[in-house]
Amino acid sequence: MCVTCGCDGDARPRIVGPVDPVRRGDDPVRRDKDERDPARADGRHAGHPGPGDRPAIVPSGRGLAGAQLVTLEERVLAKNDAIAASNRHWLAHQGILAVNVMSSPGAGKTTLLERTIRALNAEWPIAVVEGDQEGVLDADRIRASGAPVVQVNTGDGCHLDAEMFDRGLRTLPLAPGTLVFVENVGNLVCPALFDLGEGARVVVTAVTEGEDKPAKYPRMFASADLVLINKCDLLPHVDFDAAACERHIRLASPRAEVMVLSARTGEGLSAWYGWLRHRRGHREAEISACSTHHHHPHPPTDPTDSLSASAPVESSAP
Amino acid sequence: MHELSVTQGIVEMISDRVPNQRVLTVNLTIGQVSGVAPHAVRFCFDLVAAGTVAEGARLHIDTPPGRARCRSCGQDDFVIDTPLPLCGCGSADVEVIGGDELTVASVEVAAKPKGMRK
Numbered sequence: 001m002c003v004t005c006g007c008d009g010d011a012r013p014r015i016v017g018p019v020d021p022v023r024r025g026d027d028p029v030r031r032d033k034d035e036r037d038p039a040r041a042d043g044r045h046a047g048h049p050g051p052g053d054r055p056a057i058v059p060s061g062r063g064l065a066g067a068q069l070v071t072l073e074e075r076v077l078a079k080n081d082a083i084a085a086s087n088r089h090w091l092a093h094q095g096i097l098a099v100n101v102m103s104s105p106g107a108g109k110t111t112l113l114e115r116t117i118r119a120l121n122a123e124w125p126i127a128v129v130e131g132d133q134e135g136v137l138d139a140d141r142i143r144a145s146g147a148p149v150v151q152v153n154t155g156d157g158c159h160l161d162a163e164m165f166d167r168g169l170r171t172l173p174l175a176p177g178t179l180v181f182v183e184n185v186g187n188l189v190c191p192a193l194f195d196l197g198e199g200a201r202v203v204v205t206a207v208t209e210g211e212d213k214p215a216k217y218p219r220m221f222a223s224a225d226l227v228l229i230n231k232c233d234l235l236p237h238v239d240f241d242a243a244a245c246e247r248h249i250r251l252a253s254p255r256a257e258v259m260v261l262s263a264r265t266g267e268g269l270s271a272w273y274g275w276l277r278h279r280r281g282h283r284e285a286e287i288s289a290c291s292t293h294h295h296h297p298h299p300p301t302d303p304t305d306s307l308s309a310s311a312p313v314e315s316s317a318p
Numbered sequence: 319m320h321e322l323s324v325t326q327g328i329v330e331m332i333s334d335r336v337p338n339q340r341v342l343t344v345n346l347t348i349g350q351v352s353g354v355a356p357h358a359v360r361f362c363f364d365l366v367a368a369g370t371v372a373e374g375a376r377l378h379i380d381t382p383p384g385r386a387r388c389r390s391c392g393q394d395d396f397v398i399d400t401p402l403p404l405c406g407c408g409s410a411d412v413e414v415i416g417g418d419e420l421t422v423a424s425v426e427v428a429a430k431p432k433g434m435r436k
Contacts, residue, residue: 072425
């Protein structure tokens with residue numbers, strides 16, 4: 001099958017869960033079919049032409065006699081990117097910040113999220129979309145730390161795409177203003193190519209991986225808004241050149257922020273929490289700017305719930 | 319190994335755009351810094367196309383070179399061979415302006431018998 005990793009094309013991704021939200025009893029806002037954008041509500045794929053938009057067919061100037069050349073000029077990722085745009089639009093209207101967390105397997109994504117949930121869940125509702133080839137091990141860990149989680153098993157797939165994220169979002173109980181983490185499949189290659197509609201991309205690397213990962217997997221690091229260098233508590237035990245690592249990151253992505261931390265000991269985590277809060281501030285500013293000009297067709301299902309304070313999209317609407 | 323799902327996207331798109339026709343040739347553009355390996359698409363294609371309008375189609379892949387411009391020194395339109403290019407001036411603040419395409423340019427379909435809808 002697939003020459004590089006043995007992907008099985010017939011394996012459909014599976015959604016497992018949701019693992020029940022233990023913390024909140026409020027009425028979740030679900031993504032219903034009628035909330036989809038018009039291109040999707042009528043059953044068409046987003047971004048795909050409808051039946052009325054048949055491509056022009058012209059006689060082919062080459063190839064077999066009698067063949068006709070049909071010009072398509074269509075981007076292969078157009079469908080993914082259209083679903084991603086729809087996700088991004090919906091998330092923005094809900095005041096939900098989605099952070100796509102990517103790394104190689106074992107860099108510490110799950111430990112980072114567990115710790116972050118325990119630290120921030122009191123001030124900010126958090127939910128997680130977990131991507132793994134198989135199993136619910138990570139989802140169990142996330143649930144134990146107190147956040148609702150949905151596990152997407154990609155089968156033999158090597159990344160999450162916008163449609164899987166969409167399905168995950170529809171499955172999760174999501175209140176306006178929630179912070180949604182996507183824990184992508186552990187892989188430094190494939191997830192870089194797929195926009196999910198997230199608000200920010202975070203790449204985690206660990207001092208145990210060596211300082212050269214950003215040089216060896218530049219596309220992944222180039223897509224990052226923030227790079228976290230994890231497991232800094234192990235620095236005394238490994239040969240890791242932090243300055244060289246940062247230099248490699250700067251080459252891949254001149255604009256990405258870089259933080260050194262340890263999800264295990266907690267060292268450096270306050271900067272990470274600060275970054276998340278700053279991002280939330282940005283999102284809220286965007287939303288209140290937007291809500292002074294536009295009417296929002298989908299008000300919250302329960303305006304009295306405890307989360308309305310973090311949903312300025314609705315509370316500040318005229 | 320995202321080429322499998324990329325190839326599935328290609329075949330799905332073709333099946334949507336030219337349904338009920340037999341596709342003889344698929345012309346793809348996969349830029350050299352698009353992040354997609356043409357040989358892996360080729361490897362997956364026959365398998366993914368089986369049972370669709372594109373079954374048995376010939377695959378033609380154009381691979382235009384990567385091109386960039388430098389935001390630091392302003393050098394315009396130089397060739398790059400990596401998604402992580404450096405300008406001659408040493409700057410990494412480089413914008414990719416070509417060679418990152420990933421498109422289905424066109425397909426050749428068998429001419430339809432008379433009487434069928436255009």
